[in-house]
Amino acid sequence: xxxxxxxxxxxxxxxxxxxxxxxxxxxxxxxxxxxxxxVVTMEYPEQKxxxxxxxxxxxxxxxxxxxxxxxVSCQLCEFVCPPKAIRITPPGASGQKADRANAxxxxxxxxxxxxRCIYCGFCQEVCPEEAxxxxxxxxxxxxxxxxxxxxxxxxxxxxxEHGGIQKWKHKLEEAKAQENxxxxx
Amino acid sequence: MSTTATTETKPAAPAIEKIKVKVDGREIExxxxxxxxxxxxTPTTMIQACELAKTDVPHYCYHPKLPIAGxxxxxxxxxxxxxxxxxxxxxxxxxxxAKIAKSPRPAIACATPIxxxxxxxxxxxxxxxxxxxxxxxxxxxxxxxxxxxxxxGECKLQEYSVxxxxxxxxxxxxxVHKPKAVDLGPRIMLDxxxxxxxxxxxxxxxxxxxxxxxxxxxxxxxxxxAAYPGTxxxxxxxxxxxxICPVGALTSKDFRFQMRVWFLKETKSLCNSCGTGxxxxxxxxxxxxxxxxxxxxxAVNGPWMCDAGRLNYKWVGRADRLKDVLMRxxxxxxxxxxxxxxxxxxxxxxxxxxxxxSVAIVASARQTNEELYLLAKLKAxxxxxxxSVEHTGEADRLLVSADKNPNTNGARLNGIxxxxxxxxxxxxxxxxxxxxxxxxxxxxxxxxxxxxxxxxLAKLDTLIVSDILPNATTQLAHYVLPGAAxxxxxxxxxxxxxxxxxxxxxxxxxxxxRAEWEFLHDLVHNVTxxxxxxxxxxxxxxxxxxxxxxxxxxxxxxxxxxVTVTI
Numbered sequence: 001x002x003x004x005x006x007x008x009x010x011x012x013x014x015x016x017x018x019x020x021x022x023x024x025x026x027x028x029x030x031x032x033x034x035x036x037x038x039v040v041t042m043e044y045p046e047q048k049x050x051x052x053x054x055x056x057x058x059x060x061x062x063x064x065x066x067x068x069x070x071x072v073s074c075q076l077c078e079f080v081c082p083p084k085a086i087r088i089t090p091p092g093a094s095g096q097k098a099d100r101a102n103a104x105x106x107x108x109x110x111x112x113x114x115x116r117c118i119y120c121g122f123c124q125e126v127c128p129e130e131a132x133x134x135x136x137x138x139x140x141x142x143x144x145x146x147x148x149x150x151x152x153x154x155x156x157x158x159x160x161e162h163g164g165i166q167k168w169k170h171k172l173e174e175a176k177a178q179e180n181x182x183x184x185x
Numbered sequence: 186m187s188t189t190a191t192t193e194t195k196p197a198a199p200a201i202e203k204i205k206v207k208v209d210g211r212e213i214e215x216x217x218x219x220x221x222x223x224x225x226x227t228p229t230t231m232i233q234a235c236e237l238a239k240t241d242v243p244h245y246c247y248h249p250k251l252p253i254a255g256x257x258x259x260x261x262x263x264x265x266x267x268x269x270x271x272x273x274x275x276x277x278x279x280x281x282x283a284k285i286a287k288s289p290r291p292a293i294a295c296a297t298p299i300x301x302x303x304x305x306x307x308x309x310x311x312x313x314x315x316x317x318x319x320x321x322x323x324x325x326x327x328x329x330x331x332x333x334x335x336x337x338g339e340c341k342l343q344e345y346s347v348x349x350x351x352x353x354x355x356x357x358x359x360x361v362h363k364p365k366a367v368d369l370g371p372r373i374m375l376d377x378x379x380x381x382x383x384x385x386x387x388x389x390x391x392x393x394x395x396x397x398x399x400x401x402x403x404x405x406x407x408x409x410x411a412a413y414p415g416t417x418x419x420x421x422x423x424x425x426x427x428x429i430c431p432v433g434a435l436t437s438k439d440f441r442f443q444m445r446v447w448f449l450k451e452t453k454s455l456c457n458s459c460g461t462g463x464x465x466x467x468x469x470x471x472x473x474x475x476x477x478x479x480x481x482x483x484a485v486n487g488p489w490m491c492d493a494g495r496l497n498y499k500w501v502g503r504a505d506r507l508k509d510v511l512m513r514x515x516x517x518x519x520x521x522x523x524x525x526x527x528x529x530x531x532x533x534x535x536x537x538x539x540x541x542x543s544v545a546i547v548a549s550a551r552q553t554n555e556e557l558y559l560l561a562k563l564k565a566x567x568x569x570x571x572x573s574v575e576h577t578g579e580a581d582r583l584l585v586s587a588d589k590n591p592n593t594n595g596a597r598l599n600g601i602x603x604x605x606x607x608x609x610x611x612x613x614x615x616x617x618x619x620x621x622x623x624x625x626x627x628x629x630x631x632x633x634x635x636x637x638x639x640x641x642l643a644k645l646d647t648l649i650v651s652d653i654l655p656n657a658t659t660q661l662a663h664y665v666l667p668g669a670a671x672x673x674x675x676x677x678x679x680x681x682x683x684x685x686x687x688x689x690x691x692x693x694x695x696x697x698x699r700a701e702w703e704f705l706h707d708l709v710h711n712v713t714x715x716x717x718x719x720x721x722x723x724x725x726x727x728x729x730x731x732x733x734x735x736x737x738x739x740x741x742x743x744x745x746x747x748v749t750v751t752i
Contacts, residue, residue, distance in 0.1 A: 074332035075445040093441035104333045175362035
C-alpha cells in the first residue's frame with residue numbers, strides 16, 4: 001500500500017518558523033545549564049543510575065550462606081531459556097558430588113552466553129533451588145565473543161551469596177533424627 | 186523358502202465372544218476374554234475395556250505385561266451393572282432401557298472383570314476425589330526430589346499430580362526418611378524415599394526375569410524395597426525395572442545424572458546386539474546418544490530388552506571411529522585421505538576391469554537388508570564368491586539369541602551367505618592363496634580373525650574395506666570406506682524368526698562417514714551401469730520386488746513393528 005505524503009501547510013512552507021522554534025528549545029536548555037547550572041546529563045562510566053528494585057540485569061549463579069553451590073543441575077533454566085543462552089553439562093553418575101550434603105548433584109559446567117541472553121528472567125522464575133538470579137549488571141563488555149560465555153566459576157563469583165531455606169540440609173537433619181528407627185536393614 | 190508375508194506370528198485365534206459395556210456413557214463392544222500378562226485368555230478387566238474405549242485410567246501398579254497386584258488403588262472407578270428383579274430378569278426403565286444398579290463401592294479397574302451391560306464411570310466427581318485422596322497419601326512421604334531426580338519429566342507421580350494433585354501439602358508432620366542412593370546392583374541405583382511400593386519391580390524380576398531377588402522389607406510407613414540380604418540385584422534384565430518404575434526410585438547408573446529426559450529426541454530403532462532384534466527407542470540430544478529404551482512390540486520383545494543390548498551403544502561415539510575415506514598411495518605408500526568421488530570412481534574402474542571370478546565379497550550380517558541386497562547385485566555382476574561371518578554367543582530363555590548378528594537371515598535371503606554361515610570363507614582363503622582371487626571386498630568384519638590372515642591379504646591386488654571402527658583388516662586395506670552405525674542410517678534387519686523390521690536414523694555419522702547403502706548404490710550404478718533407487722524406501726521396495734524372500738513387502742508396510750517372512 002502506498003500512502004501519499006501529506007502536503008506541507010503554508011506555515012511549513014515558510015521554513016523559518018520551524019527554525020525559530022528549534023532555536024527556542026536550544027536557548028531554553030542553554031539558559032538552564034549555563035545560567036541556572038542545572039545538570040541534565042550524567043558522566044556515565046564514573047556516575048551510574050540508581051537502578052529500580054525490580055531491574056533485570058545479567059543472570060548469575062549464587063551460593064548459599066555456607067558458600068556452597070545452590071544449583072543442582074536440573075536444567076530447567078536451560079529448557080526454558082528462550083534464546084538458548086544457557087548450556088549445562090550434567091555431572092553424570094561418576095561426576096563430582098554436590099558440595100553440600102544431600103543434594104546429590106551439581107553441574108559439571110554451567111555456561112551462559114551473555115551475548116545471547118535477553119534478560120527475560122525466566123531462568124530465575126523457573127529455578128526450583130533459587131540458584132540463579134538476575135542481578136543488576138547491565139554493562140557487559142569484552143574484546144571477544146568467547147569471553148562473554150561465562151562459565152560456572154565466573155558466574156558463581158559474580159553472583160555472590162544469597163541465603164535461603166537450605167531444604168537439602170533440613171531434609172538431612174530430619175533424616176538423621178530418624179536414623180535409629182526402625183531397625184536398619 | 187516361502188514367499189508369503191504375514192503380519193502375524195501365530196495363526197488367527199478362534200473368534201471371541203464380544204460383550205457390550207458403557208464407558209463414561211459411550212457404549213463399546215469389547216471381547217469377553219483378553220490376553221493377560223502371559224498371553225493366556227482371561228476375562229477382560231475394566232482397565233482393558235477403558236483402554237479399548239480410549240479412556241485413560243490412571244494407574245501405578247498395573248502393567249499389561251505383569252501379574253496384577255492391585256495395590257496402588259489409583260485406578261479406582263465407579264461402576265454399575267444391570268439390575269435384576271426377583272425373577273432374575275433385568276429391570277427396565279420406563280423408556281425400555283436396562284436399569285443400572287450402581288455399585289455402592291468403587292472397584293479397582295485393573296482387577297475387576299467386566300460383565301455384559303456394565304457401565305464404568307471414570308470421570309465422576311467421586312472418582313476424581315478418590316484419586317486425589319490416593320495421590321495425597323502417596324505423596325505424604327515422597328521427597329520433593331524432582332530437581333535431582335532422573336525420572337522427572339517421565340514420572341507418573343508428576344503427571345498424575347498435575348491431574349489430581351493439590352498445590353500445597355496438608356501433611357504437617359516430618360516425612361519418614363528412608364535410605365537414599367542405595368547401590369542395589371551393578372546397574373541399578375535405588376532411592377527408597379521416592380518409592381511408592383507398587384511392586385512392579387518385584388513382580389517383574391520374580392515372574393518375568395525369573396530371578397526372585399527383590400522384595401519389600403519392614404512394615405507400614407517403613408516399607409522399603411530391598412534385594413535379598415547380602416546379594417546384588419544382578420541379572421541381564423535389571424534395567425527393565427528402571428523402565429517400569431513409575432517414579433524415580435529405581436534409576437539406571439548408566440543414565441544417572443547424564444541428561445534430563447525432556448531434552449532427548451526419541452528415534453524408533455532396533456537393537457543390533459543379537460539376532461532377536463528388540464525394538465528400541467534411541468534417546469539422543471545434539472548427535473550424542475544417551476540411552477536405549479525398549480519399544481513395545483509383542484511379536485518380538487514385548488516391552489522388555491536385555492541389559493547387555495541396552496548398554497551396547499557407547500562404541501558409536503568412540504573417538505577412534507573411521508571418519509575419513511582413505512586410499513593407499515602408489516607403490517608402498519601409506520593410507521592417505523581422499524574424497525568419496527575419487528575412491529568410488531577408482532574402485533568402480535578396478536571392479537569393472539576385474540575378470541569374472543577374481544573378486545570375492547565378505548559381507549557382514551550386521552549390515553542392513555538393503556546393503557546386502559546391493560552387495561548381492563555386485564556379486565552377481567562380478568561373478569564373485571561371497572560369504573559372511575558368524576558371531577555366536579550364549580542364548581537365554583527370554584530374549585537373548587545365540588546369533589550375535591542382527592541380520593543373519595537378511596544375508597541368507599539376499600544370497601550373500603548360505604544356511605551355514607561362513608562356509609565359503611575357506612574357499613575364499615584358498616582362492617587368494619592360489620592367486621585366483623585378486624580383489625577382496627570386506628564389509629564390517631575383521632577377516633584376519635576368520636582364516637584370511639595378513640599374509641593372504643598381502644597377496645591381493647586390491648583390498649576394499651568398509652568398516653565403522655578400525656581393525657587389522659582396515660589397516661591393510663587399499664581403500665578404507667568409513668561406514669555408519671545402524672543408529673546413523675535407515676534400513677531394515679531380518680531377525681532370527683524372520684521378522685523384517687526397519688529402523689530410523691537417530692544421529693549423524695561422524696566426519697566423512699556415510700551410510701553404506703548410499704555409496705554402495707553409487708558403486709553398483711558404476712559397475713553394472715544400471716541406476717537404482719537413491720532413497721531407502723525405493724531401495725527396499727526394489728529389493729522386495731526382486732528378492733523372493735521379501736516378496737510382498739514394502740517399506741511403508743513394515744510399519745513400526747515389522748512384518749514376518751517365512752524363513
